[in-house]
Amino acid sequence: MTTTDLTATTFEATLRASDILLVDFWASWCGPCRMFAPVYEQASANHPDIVFGKVDTEAEQQLAAQAGITSIPTLMAFREGVLVFAQAGALPAPALEQLIGQVRALDMDEVRAHAATHETAS
Secondary structure, eight states: OOOEEOOTTTHHHHHHHOSEEEEEEEOTTOHHHHHHHHHHHHHHHHOTTSEEEEEETTTTHHHHHHTTOOSSSEEEEEETTEEEEEEESOOOHHHHHHHHHHHHHOOHHHHHHHHHHHHHHO
8 A cells, every 4th residue: 555645625534534544744845754755655565454644744734734743754643533643753664663563552442531531631
């Protein structure tokens, strides 16, 4: 599987339709983004059951702003529509594989219960 270009019009639908969605926020002028791209592409080939999205922050400035992107590349991981990871910086292949394993292993009932506890405390 290859990566999917996400836009403001396709982001929400892709998020709702995906059990696991990884999103790479990038720009063509960004050196670290270009270095991370082949690592991300290879991971998408290794994990065809996961949706690997890419958001071009130049073309999708409003979407990047809504996501709170202040530095690129930024990688976000969603599981069952819940943001479970967000970090700026290019990950090496082993770290990306480790992240994918951690996202797969999450107990989403526990994640939602934890999130509900924090919402009521706020």
